[in-house]
Amino acid sequence: MKRTYIRSLVVVGILLLITGAGIAVKGGTAQADTPVVVDNHVDPALSQSQLVQTAPVSQPLDISVGLQMRNKGEFDSLLKAIYDPASSSYHHYLTPDQFNQEFAPTDDQVQQVETYLQGLGMAVKNVAPDNLLLNVGATVEQAQQAFNVQINTYRRGRETYYANSSPIKVPSRIRSLVMAVTGLDSRIKLHHHYQNAKLTPKLDPVGYGPRDISNAYDIGPLQSAGFLGDRQTIALLELDGYQPSDIVSYMQYFNPVSLGSTVSSVASTLTPALALSNLTNVLVDNYSGAAGQGAEEVSLDIEMIDAIAPHANTLVYEGPNTMQGMNDTYARIVNDNKAQIVSISWGLCEQSTGNAEMQLLDNLFRQGVAQGMSFFAAAGDNGAYDCGDTNLAVDYPASDPYVTSVGGTSLQLNVNGTIKSESVWSDTSNAGFTSTYGNGSGGGLSSNFSMPSWQRGPGVQNGYSNGKREVPDVSANADNNYGYAIYCTVLAANCLSTGWNTIAGTSSGAPLWAASTALINQYIQAQGKRPLGQMNPVLYGLFNGPRAYPPFHDITSGTNLYYSATANYDLASGMGSPDVFNIARDLARQ
Structure with missing residues (x-):
């Protein structure tokens, strides 16, 4: 009886650990999926514009996703040395390969962002050689889901354009990798x-x-x-x-x-x-x-x-x-x-x-x-x-x-x-x-x-x-x-x-x-x-x-x-x- 009792306790303990672990994983996933603001910027022209309608969900968008530089503190120190006449690194410029090796986002980091976007049906069309920039094709519906925004059509004077009405957000699990998202606003032209x-x-x-x-x-x-x-x-x-x-x-x-x-x-x-x-x-x-x-x-x-x-x-x-x-x-x-x-x-x-x-x-x-x-x-x-x-x-x-x-x-x-x-x-x-x-x-x-x-x-x-x-x-x-x-x-x-x-x-x-x-x-x-x-x-x-x-x-x-x-x-x-x-x-x- 005693062994049985102990064994039962062990089994119950294991089940509790498994259940607890499951809860922890689910809780961690939920936390990882919490939308976090990438940038508070919303086109200031919206306050002078008239809302026409929500943007068509099937409308195609060309989106840029910018990623964070790796080892930025070390990079800033090196950059300072490159332009310091007293440094042995003065005017010893980097090659793109040297930059990529030490400071570009890793392929694994790029893959994490790609996986998230592709999981929502978006197409990653191109990744820059330095991994700092992703070209993404999406619909309005996909972009709204991916970046937790509403995209509307607006009119300002004789101009009609679409834009997001709130700040862009991404899940917290990739927020440290993502620096910027652009392409949700058709009014902005240089x-x-x-x-x-x-x-x-x-x-x-x-x-x-x-x-x-x-x-x-x-x-x-x-x-x-x-x-x-x-x-x-x-x-x-x-x-x-x-x-x-x-x-x-x-x-x-x-x-x-x-x-x-x-x-x-x-x-x-x-x-x-x-x-x-x-x-x-x-x-x-x-x-x-x-x-x-x-x-x-x-x-x-x-x-x-x-x-x-x-x-x-x-x-x-x-x-x-x-x-x-x-x-x-x-x-x-x-x-x-x-x-x-x-x-x-x-x-x-x-x-x-x-x-x-x-x-x-x-x-x-x-x-x-x-x-x-x-x-x-x-x-x-x-x-x-x-x-x-x-x-x-x-x-x-x-x-x-x-x-x-x-x-x-x-x-x-x-x-x-x-x-x-x-x-x-x-x-x-x-x-x-x-x-x-x-x-x-x-x-x-x-x-x-x-x-x-x-x-x-x-x-x-x-x-x-x-x-x-x-x-x-x-x-x-x-x-x-x-x-x-x-x-x-x-x-x-x-x-x-x-x-x-x-x-x-x-x-x-x-x-x-x-x-x-x-x-x-x-x-x-x-x-x-x-x-x-x-x-x-x-x-x-x-x-x-x-x-x-x-x-x-x-x-x-x-x-x-x-x-x-x-x-x-x-x-x-x-x-x-x-x-x-x-x-x-x-x-x-x-």
């Missing part, structure tokens, strides 16, 4: 930051050409010495296509290979094949590359590179103007790792971009600068009010600490090409059209990023400072009244059929700085130095001295519709516009 002068037919170019740019920003001494961008590669992030024959026409007229000569006997030797020989299109997400509404921006970017660094290889990365298309284009540029320099003329105000999306792209920018890339982005054309309303805001990605933000000036030249005056660009003549207060140089304080350690110097700490990242970092001409002569015939982009257009905006400054950096890299590499990589620590280092030559033209007059220019750094023009030859000479001495 803007190109250029301004077109009044549309009057022009048979000949009106505006600044290659030699004017060269004279104004002291690029000529480098070009005359043979530094034209040889063995340098610049990537352009574009969300539209262009007409190749327009680029040929620009090159044949100005022939910047000969530093601005328009002598017919010289220009005639520049065949279409030669004019396009350094230009390569990289199409992303099956984008057709057809020239559409944004073609004038793409033409501007390419022709600005040609004007300054005509021997540089230019990779035109073209993707669809969607959040997924933008994310994939950035990921392709970084993972291809073919370009030392990247120019970005497209962006959104931070409030429209959302915190999670900014974190997703910030990871890619971090990876890029660890690989030795320099990123330049237009600061925006709505002055201090980047969202176009009455609230102070700045543009993303220009506000990212790993990107150099390029603001805008109004540049007037003397007959001999020297600078007559240069002030902060602003224009209230079209107030209420694209922006409440008009147009001007983007600038102000980030709502998302803290002030980086390298952002210091006279004027950086000012009456507006609040511990956040300040933009712009630098500037260049952006006033369409003194704009650049650009050739574009794409009528869908409002280009003139005669070809010559006068264009500016801060998007002209991003490729100007990118092309100038190509010449600077070539110059210092000829003296045994490595490419510069992330430019912000370099530029602020020169700003704070010591240096032999003044690297910037200090902009001391004008406003960007809110912030005023002052001596030294200010929130309207940053540190100023470039003296490219001086920057090159200062860096060569280091």
